[in-house]
Amino acid sequence: MKSVDITLGGRAYQVVELPLRKNAAWRMKLGELVDSVTGLVGATQVDINNTTELVGVVNLVRDVLLQAPEKLTALLFEYSPALADDRERIEAEVYESELMGAMLEVLKLAFPFGDLLTWASGLAPTASAPTSKS
Secondary structure, eight states: OOOOEEETTTTEEEEOOOHHHHHHHHHHHHHHHHHHHHGGGGGGOOTTTTTHHHHHHHHHHHHHHHHHHHHHHHHHHHHHHHHHTHHHHHHHHHHHHHHHHHHHHHHHHHHHHHHHHHHHHSSSOOOOOOOOOO
């Protein structure tokens, strides 16, 4: 089990990796949020001369962008009981930029592919510089 140390509002927290099933379920919830944000890409296919379509896109963009930080924060608390236990203080004192930094650290636990890539790169043969004969 891995963990990361996160400091929010001057207080240190240890966030531990979730077990396999819980981690997978959490990633699915994150995926739903990502899908809502990437759904905005489809908004580029709207006829800007059609007022109804344009209003729908504006409402979609507003809803997704305004709610995204709160949804990410909720996911952060869901991942870590240590953070959830101090939620009231964190929400009152911590800046969103700090929470987004914490989310990046949690993503390293939820998506442990970085270690796999490091391991795989160690297996790859290294290229040697060409040598010349004089």
